[in-house]
Amino acid sequence: SQTPTCSFNPTVQEIINQVTQDSVAQWIRNFSGEDFVPIGGAQRKILTRYSSQLFSTNLDAMAYPYLGEQLEGFGYEQGTSLTDHLYDPYNILESKKEIIKGWIGKDGAALHYPMEELNFLDQTLTWKNKVVTIPGYGPNADEIVLITAHLDSTSTSPNTLAPGAEDNASGVAALMEAARLFRFYKFDRTIKIIFFTGEEQGLLGSVAYVADHPAEMENIV
Numbered sequence: 757s758q759t760p761t762c763s764f765n766p767t768v769q770e771i772i773n774q775v776t777q778d779s780v781a782q783w784i785r786n787f788s789g790e791d792f793v794p795i796g797g798a799q800r801k802i803l804t805r806y807s808s809q810l811f812s813t814n815l816d817a818m819a820y821p822y823l824g825e826q827l828e829g830f831g832y833e834q835g836t837s838l839t840d841h842l843y844d845p846y847n848i849l850e851s852k853k854e855i856i857k858g859w860i861g862k863d864g865a866a867l868h869y870p871m872e873e874l875n876f877l878d879q880t881l882t883w884k885n886k887v888v889t890i891p892g893y894g895p896n897a898d899e900i901v902l903i904t905a906h907l908d909s910t911s912t913s914p915n916t917l918a919p920g921a922e923d924n925a926s927g928v929a930a931l932m933e934a935a936r937l938f939r940f941y942k943f944d945r946t947i948k949i950i951f952f953t954g955e956e957q958g959l960l961g962s963v964a965y966v967a968d969h970p971a972e973m974e975n976i977v
Contacts, residue, residue: 767941771937771938771941774937775933775937779933780926780929780930780933781929783925783928783929783932783933784921784925784926784928784929785921786802786822787802787805787819787822787907787920787921787925787928787929788802788919788920788921788925789801789802789803789804789816789919790919790921793822794822794825795818795821795822795825796818796821796825800815800816800818801816802816802817802818802819802822802919803816803817803916803917803918803919804816804817804909804911804914804915804916804917804918804919805817805819805907805908805909805918805919805920805925806908806909806910806911806914806915806918806956807845807883807908807953807954807955807956807957807960807961808845808881808914809914809915809918810883810907810908810953811881811882811883811884812881814915816916819907820884820886820907820953823886823907823928823951824838824886826932827886827888827935830935830936830939831939832888832935832939836889837888837889837890837891838886838887838888838889839886839887839889840884840885840886840887841884841885841886841887841950841961841964841965841968842882842883842884843882843883843884843885843954843960843961843964843965843968844882844883845881845883845954845957845960848960848963848964848967883953883954883960883961884953885950885951885952885953885961885962885964885965886907886950886951887948887949887950887951888935888948888949888950889946889947889948890938890939890943890946890947890948890949891946892943892944892945892946892947893942893943893944894943894944894945895944896944896945897944897945897946898946898975899945899946899975899976899977900945900946900947900948900972900975900976900977901945901946901947901948901976901977902947902948902950902976903930903931903934903947903948903949903950904931904949904950904951904952904962905924905927905928905930905931905951905952906924906927906951906952906953906954906955906956906961906962907924907928907951907952907953908920908924908952908953908954908955908956908961909923909924909925909956910956924955928951931949931951934949935949945977950965952965
């Protein structure tokens with residue numbers, strides 16, 4: 757048997773014990789359009805999480821405002837512990853090409869996207885990543901632990917139906933449970949829970965985040 761990387765921690769077990777199958781399943785249902793959810797004072801279903809639709813006027817694609825409202829409901833404050841990282845999806849790869857040169861993509865290939873391949877993107881839109889920051893309280897508070905997933909999804913009918921229960925509302929559900937529970941605990945290191953967008957269009961949201969936060973990179977453990 758392998759030697760565990762860390763010893764048993766009763767606080768970790770206490771957190772895990774508060775996560776239930778029902779709570780995880782409900783987040784997946786909410787983000788994949790199975791159930792109505794409250795968004796902006798109305799009951800709606802999130803039927804698509806395609807990136808360009810998330811930041812349009814599509815009333816069936818309001819996952820991002822729903823996400824923000826839920827996180828604020830947990831007690832995170834917009835502008836401090838809850839922030840939006842804004843990026844330009846059309847120009848991110850072009851404008852940051854020197855920074856990201858040589859980076860590896862999800863299929864093992866270097867990140868290389870000729871601009872003609874991105875012409876389908878609405879050049880007037882700004883896309884966003886949602887960031888929850890839980891400050892550390894120990895001697896390693898300057899070190900950062902990232903917990904991430906991509907909020908967006910895709911399908912053959914992305915403007916009207918991209919529920920993405922597995923890809924990736926399941927990952928989003930894990931982040932929501934972490935955000936829900938971690939606020940009651942103090943950790944040694946700073947934790948950042950990040951909901952990326954633009955993943956299906958070529959890791960655009962995560963590429964933008966890394967490119968825009970060079971000083972943070974060396975502190976991520």
